[in-house]
Amino acid sequence: MIPNARSHKAGKVVERMGKKLNRQLVGSLVGCVHCGMCTESCHYVLANPDDPTYAPAYKADQIRKIFKRNFDWTGKVFPWWVHAQDIRTDEDLEKLKDIVFGKCTNCRRCSLNCPMGVDFALLNRMARGLLVSVGVMPEGVAVVSKDQWEVGNQMGVLPQEYIETLEWLSDELEEEFKDPKARIPIDKMDAEIVYAINPREVKYDPRTISDAARIFYLAGENWTMPSEGWDMTNFGLFSGDDELGGAVALRVYDKVRELRGKTLVLSECGHGYRSTRCEGPNWSGKGVPFVIESSVLTMLRYIREGRIRVDKVKNKESYTFHDSCNNARSCGFFEEPRELLDLVVTDFREMYPNRAENYCCTGGGGAMSMSEYTPQRLKSAVIKADQLKATGAKAVVTSCHNCVDGLTDVIRHYKLGMKVTQLVNLTANAVIIPEKVSVPVFIPMPVEALPLQGFKILVVDDEPDILAFLSAVLEDQGATVIQAADGEQALALTIEEKPDLITLDLSMPGKNGGYVFEAIRNNPEIASTKVCIITGKPELRRLIYERPVAPPDGYLDKPVNEETLLTNIRMILEMKHPVGHA
Amino acid sequence: MLNEFRVNEKTIRLMVGFITDIGDMDGMVYYARPDLTLGSGFGTAISTQGGPKVQEELKKTGSAKITEVVVTGGGNLQAKYILHAIGPRFQEEDSEEKLRATTLNTLRKAEEHKLQKIVFPAMGSGFYGIPLEVSARVTLGAVREYLEKAVEPKEVVFCLRDSRELKVFQEHLQKMK
Numbered sequence: 001m002i003p004n005a006r007s008h009k010a011g012k013v014v015e016r017m018g019k020k021l022n023r024q025l026v027g028s029l030v031g032c033v034h035c036g037m038c039t040e041s042c043h044y045v046l047a048n049p050d051d052p053t054y055a056p057a058y059k060a061d062q063i064r065k066i067f068k069r070n071f072d073w074t075g076k077v078f079p080w081w082v083h084a085q086d087i088r089t090d091e092d093l094e095k096l097k098d099i100v101f102g103k104c105t106n107c108r109r110c111s112l113n114c115p116m117g118v119d120f121a122l123l124n125r126m127a128r129g130l131l132v133s134v135g136v137m138p139e140g141v142a143v144v145s146k147d148q149w150e151v152g153n154q155m156g157v158l159p160q161e162y163i164e165t166l167e168w169l170s171d172e173l174e175e176e177f178k179d180p181k182a183r184i185p186i187d188k189m190d191a192e193i194v195y196a197i198n199p200r201e202v203k204y205d206p207r208t209i210s211d212a213a214r215i216f217y218l219a220g221e222n223w224t225m226p227s228e229g230w231d232m233t234n235f236g237l238f239s240g241d242d243e244l245g246g247a248v249a250l251r252v253y254d255k256v257r258e259l260r261g262k263t264l265v266l267s268e269c270g271h272g273y274r275s276t277r278c279e280g281p282n283w284s285g286k287g288v289p290f291v292i293e294s295s296v297l298t299m300l301r302y303i304r305e306g307r308i309r310v311d312k313v314k315n316k317e318s319y320t321f322h323d324s325c326n327n328a329r330s331c332g333f334f335e336e337p338r339e340l341l342d343l344v345v346t347d348f349r350e351m352y353p354n355r356a357e358n359y360c361c362t363g364g365g366g367a368m369s370m371s372e373y374t375p376q377r378l379k380s381a382v383i384k385a386d387q388l389k390a391t392g393a394k395a396v397v398t399s400c401h402n403c404v405d406g407l408t409d410v411i412r413h414y415k416l417g418m419k420v421t422q423l424v425n426l427t428a429n430a431v432i433i434p435e436k437v438s439v440p441v442f443i444p445m446p447v448e449a450l451p452l453q454g455f456k457i458l459v460v461d462d463e464p465d466i467l468a469f470l471s472a473v474l475e476d477q478g479a480t481v482i483q484a485a486d487g488e489q490a491l492a493l494t495i496e497e498k499p500d501l502i503t504l505d506l507s508m509p510g511k512n513g514g515y516v517f518e519a520i521r522n523n524p525e526i527a528s529t530k531v532c533i534i535t536g537k538p539e540l541r542r543l544i545y546e547r548p549v550a551p552p553d554g555y556l557d558k559p560v561n562e563e564t565l566l567t568n569i570r571m572i573l574e575m576k577h578p579v580g581h582a
Numbered sequence: 583m584l585n586e587f588r589v590n591e592k593t594i595r596l597m598v599g600f601i602t603d604i605g606d607m608d609g610m611v612y613y614a615r616p617d618l619t620l621g622s623g624f625g626t627a628i629s630t631q632g633g634p635k636v637q638e639e640l641k642k643t644g645s646a647k648i649t650e651v652v653v654t655g656g657g658n659l660q661a662k663y664i665l666h667a668i669g670p671r672f673q674e675e676d677s678e679e680k681l682r683a684t685t686l687n688t689l690r691k692a693e694e695h696k697l698q699k700i701v702f703p704a705m706g707s708g709f710y711g712i713p714l715e716v717s718a719r720v721t722l723g724a725v726r727e728y729l730e731k732a733v734e735p736k737e738v739v740f741c742l743r744d745s746r747e748l749k750v751f752q753e754h755l756q757k758m759k
Contacts, residue, residue, distance in 0.1 A: 012673045133711055135672030142709075143622040149708035150623030152600075152743065158627055159600050229744075247708070251744050527634045548619050548637050550629040 006088050009134040013087060014070050016130050021071065028123050029067045031116040032057055038110035038120065043359050044103060047380040054380075056110040056120045059099050063127045093136045100127040101138050102373040106238070107325040107360035129240025137239065140369035143545065144235050148248060153231035155199040156551075165202050165571065166225060169210045173217065182217050184209075187259060188224035193298070194261035195225050196232035196252055196276070198269045198401040204556070205401075206567060211428035212267060215299060218431060219307040223265075229255030232266045233401075234275030237326075238366030242283050249280030253288055263291040265298050268422050270324030270400035271364070274331055294333065296399055299427045300340045310344050310430040317419070318347040319426075320393035322407060323358040324400035332356070337399050340423055344430040349393045359384050361398070363406020371539040378413045385414035395419040397426065408557065409538060450478025451566075455573060458482050458499040460490040460516070461534070462508040466558070470503055470534070473562050474569070487511025491519055494526050501572060504552075506535040506544070514543060521549035530572050534560055583752035584759070589729040593737045594722065596751050601703050601741040602627040607661045608697035608735070611688055613705055614666035617645050618652060623709060628664065632657030636664060648674075649683040651691045665691055665700065671710040678720055681706055685724035693734045701739040704747045714747060718754040726758060 006014065021029075038056035039045045045054045052058055061083065068075030068084035075084025087093065104124050111119040131137055132145070147156040163186065170183035185191070193216070201208045216223045229251040236245025256264050266273050277292040302308045321341060328334040334355040341348050351358065362381040367373065388396060388411065396407055396418055407420045457479045461467045464485075471481045482497055484490035488511050494502060502520070506513035513533065521527050532554035533544060545551055553572045556564065587594045601610060601624060612624055618640040620629050628636055639654040646652050652666040667688045670680040685705060692700045705721045706712030725738050742748045 008675055009673075133673060135711075146621065146623035146709040147626060150703075150743070151626060156622055156626035158630060159603065243711075244708075247744070247746060250746050254745055521634050522638075524634075545622075546619075548641065550634050550637070551626065 006086070007090050009090055009093055009136065010087050012134050013093065013130045014066065016133055017066065018071060020126055020130070024119070025122060025126060028118045028120070029064050030072070031118045032060060032064070033116055035115065037113055037115055041110045041113040043109070043362065043383040044380045047382050054103055056104070059103060060118065060120045060123050062096060062099055063123050093131060093134070096127060097131050097136050097138070100124050100131065101141065101370055102376065105360050105362065105365035105367050107364050108329045109325070109357070109360065112329055112356060125240045127240070129242065132239050132241050138370040138372060139546070140371060141239050141366060144366070144369050145239050145241065145244060148231070148235045149244060152228065152251065153199040154233050154235050155203045157199045157202045159227070162202055162230065163227065164574065165206055166209070168571070169206055169213065173210060173213055177217065184213050185224040187227050190260050191222050191224040192262045193221055193223040193265050194256045194259055194263070195223055195265050195267070195295070196230050197225070197267040198233050198272055199231050200401045201267065204568070206571060207563070208267065208422060208424055211424045212295060214428050215302065215308060215424070215431065218433070219302045224259065224261070226255040226259060232272040232276045233269055234272065234280070235366065236283065237271050237275045237279065245275065245279060245283035246285065249276060250284045250286065252276055253280070253284065253286065256290055261290060263293060265293055265295050267295050268399040268401065268424055270326035271402060273333065274326035278331055294336070294399065296337050296340055296423055299423065300336055303343055309432040310427065311432050312344050312346050312430055314430045315345040315426050316347070317345070317395045318349060318393045319345045319395050319397050320349045320351045320388070320391035321354070322351060322361060322396050322398040322403055323355055324398060324403050325358070325360050325364055327399055328358060329356045337423060340427065341397060344423070344426045349391045351387055351391050359387055361403040361406030362410060363402055368402065368405050368409070371541070374539040378409070381410040381413065384410050385416060388416055388418060393418065395421055397421055397423060399423055412536070451570060453478030455501065456480045456482065456497060456499045457569070458484060458490065458493055458497065458502045460484045460502060460513070461505040462486060466505070470565065473565055477566060487513065487516045490516050494520055494529060495523070498526065499529065501530040501532060501569065503532050503534050506533060506540050507537055514540070514547070517544060517552065518547050518549055532556060532568060532572055534558060584755045585752065587755050587758055589726055592729045592735070594725055594729070594755065595737065595739045596748060596755060597739060597741055598744060598748050599741050600627070601701060602631050602659055604701050604739070604741055605660045607699050607701045607739070609663040609665050609692050609695070609700035610656065610659065610661035611665045611667055611700060611702045611705070613703060613710065614652070614668050616647065616668050618643060618666060624703065628657070628659065632659040640666065649680050649687055651684070651687045653691050653695060661701070663695060663697060667705070669706045669710070670712070671706065673711060677712060678716060681712060681717070681720045682724045685721045686728055689725065689728040689732065689735070693732055697735050699737040699739065700735050701741050704740065704742055704751070707747070714750045718751045722751065722754050722758065
C-alpha cells in the first residue's frame with residue numbers, strides 16, 4: 001500500500017464520518033479534558049481497574065483521533081501535538097470494531113457523569129454505524145440486523161409464526177374466561193390502543209403476551225395487535241445504522257396510522273421504548289400523530305382509574321427493581337414502574353445506585369447478540385452481580401426484555417439464585433378477576449385429554465437430574481418420553497423411534513448437541529423432526545443458528561422451569577387448542 | 583402512483599408483501615452471500631419454509647463470485663426455483679455497475695430455465711447498504727432493458743417490504759414512462 005493511502009473501506013468510513021458530523025457530535029469530540037470522571041462511572045472499568053483500554057475517554061480517543069486527523073484543523077497542522085491519527089487499513093477497522101462493539105454497551109452512565117457534557121455513547125454509536133456501513137461488525141449484529149431489515153423483526157419470526165402464536169394464545173384466553181370476546185384482536189380498525197411487542201415474546205416468552213392480553217381484556221379495552229409493523233424493538237439503535245432505525249420505526253408508525261389507532265402502547269422493552277418513542281421520529285424524519293406510551297403507564301392508569309383491581313398479596317416474594325439504561329437514563333422513565341410495583345407486590349427493596357445512576361444489566365447495546373465478547377461481558381458483570389446480591393431480594397423486576405436476558409445471564413454466571421420477572425407478569429398475577437367474568441375452577445382433565453398425549457418426545461441430556469426433570473414434566477402431560485444421555489444414543493434413537501420432537505442439550509461428552517443437530521437436519525429421513533435446544537450455554541446460540549441447515553424449532557436457556565418448557569414445547573408442536581392435539 | 587409497467591407484452595409489477603409467501607411464481611430471487619450460506623433475513627424464511635434441500639443443493643456449488651447467479655430448486659417453497667444472486671455489498675467499489683450485472687445475470691438464468699414469472703426483492707438495499715434510490719433505478723432499468731429483447735420471463739414482480747420501499751420504486755417506474 002502507498003504510504004498514507006487508505007484501504008477502500010477505511011476511505012468510506014472517513015468519507016461517511018464527514019457526513020455524519022453535527023454540532024452534538026463535534027461537541028463530544030472536542031469537549032473531553034481527560035479528567036477521569038467517566039472511568040468511575042463505567043462498569044467495564046470498575047471490573048477491570050488495571051486495564052486502561054476500557055476507560056470511556058480512551059475508547060472515545062480512538063474515534064476522536066480520526067476526527068482530528070481528517071476534520072479538525074489542529075490535527076491537520078500538527079497531528080503529533082493533538083494525538084491525531086488516521087485510520088488506514090482493514091485491520092485498523094477490525095481493532096476499532098472490538099472497542100466499539102466489545103468494550104461498551106452504550107449504557108450512557110459515563111455520558112451522564114461527564115462534567116464537560118461529552119456523550120461517549122453517541123460517539124460510540126456513530127462509530128458502530130460507520131463500521132456497519134462497510135460490513136465490519138460482529139456476526140451476531142449482522143444476523144440480527146438482516147433479520148430486522150428483511151423479515152421485519154429482530155428474531156426472524158416469520159409472518160405465519162407470529163399470527164399462529166397469537167391465535168393459540170387467543171384460544172387459551174377464550175378457554176380461560178369462557179368468553180368468545182376474550183381474544184387478541186388483530187388489525188382491528190379505530191382501536192384505542194395498538195399494542196406492539198418485542199419478538200422475543202413470540203419466540204421465547206409468549207406468556208408475556210397473554211398476560212398483557214388478560215389485562216387489556218379485564219380492563220375492557222378496545223385494543224388490537226398489528227399484523228405487520230408489530231416489532232417495537234429497533235436494532236438500528238445498537239448497530240448505529242440510522243437507515244435501519246428509520247425504516248423500522250416507519251413500519252410501526254405506518255401500521256398504527258393505517259389502523260387509525262389512538263395510542264401506540266409498547267410492551268416492556270427499554271431500547272424499544274427509546275427507539276420508538278424518542279429516536280424514531282428523528283430517524284424516520286416524520287412526526288407521529290398519535291400518543292406513544294409504555295405498557296407500564298397503561299397498567300398503572302387502569303389501576304388508578306379502577307378499570308382493573310389488584311391484590312398485591314398474590315406477589316409475596318421479595319422484589320428489587322432494575323432500571324433499564326434506555327428507560328431511565330435516556331428517557332427519564334423510572335418513577336412510574338416503582339409506583340406500579342408498590343401496587344402489585346408486598347416486599348419491594350430498592351437497588352443502589354438506582355434510577356438514572358443504575359448500572360447496566362451488561363447485556364445492553366446488543367451485547368447479547370455478540371457471543372465473541374461474552375467472557376469480557378460476564379467479567380464486567382461482577383459490578384451488577386454485587387449490586388443485585390446486596391438487595392437481598394429473591395427476584396429482580398425489570399421493564400426491559402434485553403435486561404431480562406442480560407440479568408438472567410449474570411444471575412446464572414454468578415450463581416445468585418434470583419428470578420427475573422417483568423411488571424406485566426406481576427400485574428397479571430395480582431389482578432382480581434371480577435365476578436362477571438366466569439373463570440373455571442380447577443377441572444381435573446381426563447387422562448385421555450392430557451395436552452401432550454400421543455406425542456413421542458426424545459429427551460437428550462448428559463446430566464441425569466435434568467434428564468429426569470424434563471422427562472417427568474413431559475410425561476405428566478401425557479407425552480411418551482424416551483431418553484438419551486449422549487449424542488450417539490440420541491442419533492440412533494431419532495432414526496429408530498422417529499420422535500415428534502427432541503429436546504437437545506448442546507454440551508455433552510462425545511458427539512455434542514451441535515453435531516447431533518446438524519446430523520439430524522442433514523439426514524432426509526429425520527430432517528423435519530422438530531428440535532428444541534435446551535442449553536446452559538446461551539453463547540452457543542450463534543453457532544447453532546449459523547449452521548448451514550434449517551434452524552431449530554425452539555431454543556431455551558437452562559435452568560428452564562416447568563411452565564416455560566411446556567409453553568414452548570406446545571408451541572413447537574403447533575397445538576392450537578389447550579387440550580389434546582389435532 | 584404507477585404499480586405496473588408494460589414492456590413488449592411483458593409486465594413489470596410492484597407490490598408490498600413477504601417474498602417467500604408470494605404464490606404463482608416460477609422463480610424467486612434471493613440476494614445471496616458469496617459463500618452461499620443462506621444465513622438470516624430472507625435466508626431464515628427459505629431455510630424454515632423451504633426445508634434443508636435448498637442449502638444441500640447450494641453446498642454442492644460451494645461458493646460464487648459477485649454478480650454470479652446460482653439456481654436451486656425451491657424446496658417446499660411455493661416458487662419452483664430460487665435464483666441466488668450474489669450482488670455487491672457494503673459500499674464496495676463499482677457497486678452500481680455490479681448491481682446492474684447481477685440483475686441482468688439473474689434474468690438470463692431465468693430465461694435459461696424458461697421461467698415465466700419471477701419475483702425480486704429490493705436488491706441490495708437495507709442490510710447490504712445499497713441506497714434504495716440506487717437499487718430501484720438500477721434494477722428497474724436493467725429489467726426493462728432485458729425485457730425489451732427477451733422472450734422470457736413474461737412477468738417480473740418486485741416484492742417490497744413496506745411503503746417506504748414501494749414509494750421509491752413507484753417513483754422510478756413512473757420515470758420509465
